[in-house]
Amino acid sequence: MVPEAMAASGTIALRKPGDCRSRITLRVSGTTSSLGASPRIGYIARMRDFTDEQLMRRYARGDAQAFDLLYERHRGPLYRYFLRQVSDTATANDLYQGTWEKIIKARRRYRSNAPFTAWMYRIAHNHLADHYRRLRPVEELQESSIADTKTGPAQATLDDEQRQLLHAGIISLPAEQRNTLLLKLETGLKMEDIARVTGVSRETVKSRLRYAVKKLRQDLPE
Amino acid sequence: MNTQNRQDGNDGTLDEGLDELGRKYRELGADTPPDLLDQAILNSAHRAVEKKSGWTQFGWLHGLTTAAIIVLAFTIVLQQREPIPPEEGIILESRPPEIRSQSMPSARKQEVTPAASKDLEEAADSNLVIQAYSEPRKEGQPLENMADASSETREREVSLEEEQATGTRAKTLDASEADFAAASMRPESDDEDVLQDTRAAEQQLAEILRLKNAGDETWHEALESFRQQFPEYPLPAELED
Numbered sequence: 001m002v003p004e005a006m007a008a009s010g011t012i013a014l015r016k017p018g019d020c021r022s023r024i025t026l027r028v029s030g031t032t033s034s035l036g037a038s039p040r041i042g043y044i045a046r047m048r049d050f051t052d053e054q055l056m057r058r059y060a061r062g063d064a065q066a067f068d069l070l071y072e073r074h075r076g077p078l079y080r081y082f083l084r085q086v087s088d089t090a091t092a093n094d095l096y097q098g099t100w101e102k103i104i105k106a107r108r109r110y111r112s113n114a115p116f117t118a119w120m121y122r123i124a125h126n127h128l129a130d131h132y133r134r135l136r137p138v139e140e141l142q143e144s145s146i147a148d149t150k151t152g153p154a155q156a157t158l159d160d161e162q163r164q165l166l167h168a169g170i171i172s173l174p175a176e177q178r179n180t181l182l183l184k185l186e187t188g189l190k191m192e193d194i195a196r197v198t199g200v201s202r203e204t205v206k207s208r209l210r211y212a213v214k215k216l217r218q219d220l221p222e
Numbered sequence: 223m224n225t226q227n228r229q230d231g232n233d234g235t236l237d238e239g240l241d242e243l244g245r246k247y248r249e250l251g252a253d254t255p256p257d258l259l260d261q262a263i264l265n266s267a268h269r270a271v272e273k274k275s276g277w278t279q280f281g282w283l284h285g286l287t288t289a290a291i292i293v294l295a296f297t298i299v300l301q302q303r304e305p306i307p308p309e310e311g312i313i314l315e316s317r318p319p320e321i322r323s324q325s326m327p328s329a330r331k332q333e334v335t336p337a338a339s340k341d342l343e344e345a346a347d348s349n350l351v352i353q354a355y356s357e358p359r360k361e362g363q364p365l366e367n368m369a370d371a372s373s374e375t376r377e378r379e380v381s382l383e384e385e386q387a388t389g390t391r392a393k394t395l396d397a398s399e400a401d402f403a404a405a406s407m408r409p410e411s412d413d414e415d416v417l418q419d420t421r422a423a424e425q426q427l428a429e430i431l432r433l434k435n436a437g438d439e440t441w442h443e444a445l446e447s448f449r450q451q452f453p454e455y456p457l458p459a460e461l462e463d
Contacts, residue, residue, distance in 0.1 A: 059271070067267040079255045093259055100263045104270050163250055184240065185247045206236065213239035220246065
């Protein structure tokens, strides 16, 4: 996302690349100086160089703009993490929103010695696990659920069939393997961090990834 | 991702598989949450940090106030534990009967120092009350009468003639004073003995000096009596021959 021209009221409007219609408006709180919103905008621009850990610490101390930037960085991967694991968009939305609510509530407990991404996905993983526990032990995956998935415009080189096969293959993986694979593909976390997120050993993480890759290679045509 | 996988120490097969899968996965599409969902989450995040009560804004004040209260309480407790030094001049022992019988008749006519008179009166009052209460209460005699007897002595100035007239009561006063002094001088330990003697001696010396300064010749006799009672006690310069 890129910021558009800054309004005098101090509002940053973010436009998704390639999307002329949708805008996300981030409120910029605070008084406006005689120079308009530029001092505040400059402050936000400087924060873009901060690490996730720095932004989270600032948010814990009450800087809402720090959260805005943090959200901007992680909204996509976290959303897709849920979207690829559940059968419908509505459930993914609920899980996604519930995870962010937990992150907001837990902001004061965040310790910057742990990577923010690992901490955030630990919360997401536990939230997802709670969701699975509430579900029936066996849930049939319906063909229609794949079509319900919202797919944004993508510069895809695969045709639709292959994309659907890949998606179906991921959905059909056992929950632990799927979860581990998505953590690896979406977040790029190290094995150790994935192990910390999922609560298993590093070797278990490697094993799950190995099985998942093997199965998907079998499902997808070359 | 290639660099990260190598840093993880994964074997080549897994690395290659993940790389290939990652390329295909990214081509699935960059799905993003709906705008309304984004706005709801951002609003919730802003509300969480903007909602502050009056107290929360000054969270540091909590700690400071608590620390101040703890320090104050600790200081008060420490001061309570410190022993209170005995005030000088509060000497409840009465003068020995010999000095009283020799000097008191005229001394009584003279104005007694407030501190000494107060001590004597308190001793007299307390012993009077004790004696009054120790006597069997006569039938019909209210308890208040017994207490009144002690309050009357505070206002009296006893002369020789009044002593004769109220002989019983004056003797009781002297006797009570002596009893009180004797009781108070009855030590509980050797250290207390020394302290009591010292106080009695100092008080007698003070009385002797007062008599001398007032021009009363009886101070010689009082001094002689003192020397008999406290032969080794050092005398002040004014009383030394």
